[in-house]
Amino acid sequence: MSTRSTAKRADALRSIDLGHNPDASLSEVARAAGVGRVTLYSHFASRAELVDAAMARAIGQGNAALDHVDLTGDPGLALARLVDASWHLVDRARALLVAAQRELPPGRIRELHDGPAARVETLIARGRAEGAFRTDLSIPWLINVLYSIMKGAADEVRTGNLTPDRAAAHITATVLAAFTPPGKPVPEPGWEE
Amino acid sequence: MSTRSTAKRADALRSIDLGHNPDASLSEVARAAGVGRVTLYSHFASRAELVDAAMARAIGQGNAALDHVDLTGDPGLALARLVDASWHLVDRARALLVAAQRELPPGRIRELHDGPAARVETLIARGRAEGAFRTDLSIPWLINVLYSIMKGAADEVRTGNLTPDRAAAHITATVLAAFTPPGKPVPEPGWEE
Structure with a gap:
């Protein structure tokens, strides 16, 4: 600086x-x-410095917006609300995300996401404690799964395979299944299609 | 050319x-x-042209190697074998994958994966027909989920959060849960830890 x-x-x-x-x-x-x-x-x-600063700013603003999401009650429903709100932020910042993936050093995007990751971590930990989410995979792995599926949805929207308005429901249905403890039934998604 | x-x-x-x-x-x-x-x-x-050619070559060789994977029988076990073999290819080509993600235009990596994607598609379609995999999400989405979780695992390995030898089991446990039809129990993973 x-x-x-x-x-x-x-x-x-x-x-x-x-x-x-x-x-x-x-x-x-x-x-x-x-x-x-x-x-x-x-x-x-440099362009990388600009992208880093823009990304930090977008995540900071997004994180503040997520403060208003109700994360109490049933962990699955809370996660659905968080995915819904987060997806709108990701969707708005799609070009920035692509630039960040291309230009920032490995690990930097994750580092910038420490704020939102803390929120997800708290919710996942509660879901595990209440038996709603699996405990045979680590919390960092489950956070990574959520982020990866979200990034995958952004890719699908970019290539025209998925419309932005259907993405959140796809992400939620997939992540809730991935988080289900082995032996327990996968929750029925609330499709609105 | x-x-x-x-x-x-x-x-x-x-x-x-x-x-x-x-x-x-x-x-x-x-x-x-x-x-x-x-x-x-x-x-x-250009460097992009080199990366594109190297990626096409690695995928071609990888696809040939996957010809030897037995994809018959129980769809879940077949998917586990495919993930196991595919992960080793991804793990060997990690630096190349990062370069491709940075330098190739959107959609090009997917285009290069048309060969391996066809194999996955056939297996997923059979799993759906036999009731083992969910049908409420599209096949392209399920393929995207598999790729996204695999890429996420490569990121985790790169940042030191996951060892390469545990990655395949993590991917399989997660993907099999994500593919489970709503209302059906998530399969117990065969952890060897």
């Missing part, structure tokens, strides 16, 4: 949007944001 | 390995392969 001011970076970021093009160059990002290229370069040393 | 000879490209590719570094530059790839940079550049116009 060195001499670049955090406040100025935040100002620059506020108007920046990768839009629908994860491969947007810094110049294109600057044009779309109505910011001069020189201004943009003065705040971010 | 234009004037570049396919045979010469194949020769160049044979000795090329991204090794453990998905960010290896073309120069580093050339050095590791014992090929001159000029030779490498004469066969591949």
Whole structure:
């Protein structure tokens, strides 16, 4: 970060949007944001630094939005509500996610997700304690499964195999089955199709 | 492809390995392969083209190896055998997969997987017909779930959260649960830990 001011970076970021093009160059990002290229370069040393900052900001805002999701009561229903709210955030930030997957070093996306991961972890731990979720696989693995299926849904939407409005129900039905303890029946999904 | 000879490209590719570094530059790839940079550049116009060719080759070889997997009998056990064999291929090609995720256009990795996907599709369709796998989610979605969980396992191995030898069992236990028809019990995994 060195001499670049955090406040100025935040100002620059506020108007920046990768839009629908994860491969947007810094110049294109600057044009779309109505910011001069020189201004943009003065705040971010590289495209990776910009993507990192944009990702951190999007996750921070998303995490704040998830504060309003009711995670009490039946763990399966709570997880369905969390998936529903999270999916809308992922769907809105799809281009940014693709850029982050391409440009950030391994482990960095996960690191940025520490906030939302803590929320998921608490819910999974409660579901395990109440016998709703399986305990024969570790909590970090189950979190990874949820994220992987969500990313997979984003891919399916990008390639046109799934419509965004059906994605949350697909993710929930799949994750609730994956989390079911061996020997217990997979819950019937509440399809609205 | 234009004037570049396919045979010469194949020769160049044979000795090329991204090794453990998905960010290896073309120069580093050339050095590791014992090929001159000029030779490498004469066969591949860009790093993306090299990654695409290396990925196509790895998948072709992997697909041939999967021909020997017995996919008859109980669909769940057949899927476990397929996951086991596929995981070893994914694990060996981890650096290449990361490079492909970063450099190839959306949909290209899936396109390259059309061969292995056809095999999975046949098995899933049989499992559905026999009542072993769920029919309330589409076959393309179930294939995507399998791939996503496999990719997630590769990430977990890369970040040190999972050892490669435990990955196949984790993937199988998770996917078999995800594929279980609603109302039916999740199969007990054959943990060997």
